[in-house]
Amino acid sequence: MALSEQMVRHVATLARIRVDSKDEGRIGAELSRVLEYMTMLERVDTTAVDPMWQSVDATWDGQRDDEVQSSLERAQALANAPEQRDEMFLIPRILGGEEG
Numbered sequence: 001m002a003l004s005e006q007m008v009r010h011v012a013t014l015a016r017i018r019v020d021s022k023d024e025g026r027i028g029a030e031l032s033r034v035l036e037y038m039t040m041l042e043r044v045d046t047t048a049v050d051p052m053w054q055s056v057d058a059t060w061d062g063q064r065d066d067e068v069q070s071s072l073e074r075a076q077a078l079a080n081a082p083e084q085r086d087e088m089f090l091i092p093r094i095l096g097g098e099e100g
Contacts, residue, residue: 003028003035 003011005024008031012019019027074087083090 002032 005021005028008019008024008028011031012027078084078087078089081089
């Protein structure tokens with residue numbers, strides 16, 4: 001299904017985006033390819049697929065077990081700090097005032 005330039009303008013209006021008239025033909029062709037792909041996806045038999053509410057396995061939370069581990073020595077942690085003072089990281093203030 002080829003989208004006309006009028007349809008491209010209508011879709012652009014609905015999406016509240018500005019489309020230059022010289023780009024309407026190209027955008028129409030691209031949108032047509034997207035619609036063709038969606039039509040192809042509609043034909044896929046999904047009757048044996050259980051409905052999902054998310055696309056990843058909900059039984060894995062992506063976190064490691066909470067186990068006690070040794071931490072870095074202070075000197076190691078500060079080794080690559082751009083600035084430090086009194087064995088602490090020195091960072092610029094975010095809200096008003098001067099550093100430190």
